[in-house]
Amino acid sequence: MSVLIVGSTALDSIKTPKAFNPKLLGGSASHAGVAASFFTDVNLVGVVGDDFPRKYTALYQQHGLDLAGLQVKPGKTFHWSGEYEINMNRRRTLATELGVFETFSPELPEAYRTTPFVLLANIAPALQHHVLDQMKKPKFVAADTMDLWLNIAMPDLLRLLKRVDLFVLNDSEAQQLVKEDNVVAALPKLHKLGPKYVIIKKGEHGSILSGPSGLFIAPAYPLKKVVDPTGAGDSFVGGLMGYLAGSKGPIETNLRRAMIYGSVTASFCCEGFGLTRTTKTSRADIEKRVKELLRISCV
């Protein structure tokens, strides 16, 4: 089955201690969309300006993303620039220029409204709602978020959590949202906000799923070198939802394996700036790492 992915489609200028890469293809929908494309058909929903490089549109197309839902508006594409510290664990935003993203209203093509799987990648909760409002009985809805929305759009976010099946967030966001330092103790509190399934992402330390049949602890794929972690969380959830949508059988059964696929797609993301490594990856590369990750994490 196919997956609809809405989120930001951006240009990212990324500085690390070793390099500076201006105007890379970025944004939560770009990372999640390309990650999901290895496993199933993807309907992309986003907005870009008329400055959006053709090579990036071509890159989407090479990955088979359906772009009927990608609006092109007069003006500038959303531009984020940020800088990573030496160990890649902390980053700070240098500049955010919203451009056409400021007035973005995701309008779904009619054909998108029956997409069975929906990933509301990181974007303002009001826009995530607006997408859901247009969907006709989706089979499975996942939402990602970021600390910004916890700070400025909490009521919208809390209302959204009652409408999704899976909520994905990172450990510090979980701690902030339910005022609980212990990740394991935070999980039941997150379920109380609505979602049947919750996944807490812990970066290099993997992720933890909580659902009706209990917990599942998924490892991250061990990387000797992280070039650029931007978009790793989006790639994780994109790979996960792509795998779920592309798999037969009950979601509950597939979710564990989907997390492993998410870990692996995220690992490729970290190995290059922006999407440069991910877009050079094949399904066979992914399967090889999945096999390896299972081998090194199961007794």
Place this chain on the structure above:
Amino acid sequence: MSVLIVGSTALDSIKTPKAFNPKLLGGSASHAGVAASFFTDVNLVGVVGDDFPRKYTALYQQHGLDLAGLQVKPGKTFHWSGEYEINMNRRRTLATELGVFETFSPELPEAYRTTPFVLLANIAPALQHHVLDQMKKPKFVAADTMDLWLNIAMPDLLRLLKRVDLFVLNDSEAQQLVKEDNVVAALPKLHKLGPKYVIIKKGEHGSILSGPSGLFIAPAYPLKKVVDPTGAGDSFVGGLMGYLAGSKGPIETNLRRAMIYGSVTASFCCEGFGLTRTTKTSRADIEKRVKELLRISCV
């Protein structure tokens, strides 16, 4: 087979945001020894003062620890006091009174010198050497350490690493020792220092083994509440070595499962002050959690 464990035998006064517990039974050898005792016979090597409470000697005995190697000297038992911050992740030492530990020289009873498994729990590397010097062809030697020895006894520690099969340390110690922020990249550098097997402990994020057949990522047992993490690392390595010593078959094959047993013994340690929870644990409790941990961490 049996395991010889040398390390500190101490009284710990532990302050957390919620409680203060003075003069608990503590020390690396106490934690590791009790953890190992669930799986095999333990020969304990350490020193206590004549103030050492009888109830603690009785506790060792209840766990079947052989105390022929536990010296009792006139003077005070080693006393450590420390304080944990609110999320239990950071601690600071309030006071360290060495007492009889200052002049400790571990002399092994003749019967101990042929113990097949040796755990050099956290203690000065010079003392770890002194124990090894007295051993007759041990089958498998593991060493633990702490940041203090990296700061004040590096030459001794480096020399020790050429004499052990397994070196266990935590992530920040690994980073300090080989000047490498990335844990995965630190592993080959640690092997170059001597040990065939290296385990890096990451607290609540589990641990990672590196050996001739590659990596193994072991999860921590997920705890909703950590009461006192003092001794968790010692309990991990004690449980691991106890399980290894008590198991048939090749060490390489048993090591993965041994890490799971280590994670579980460490989880009990964290659930009470000092050794209070561990000493109330049964082998059946451990087996139950091992089964659960395997179930929630394997696809």
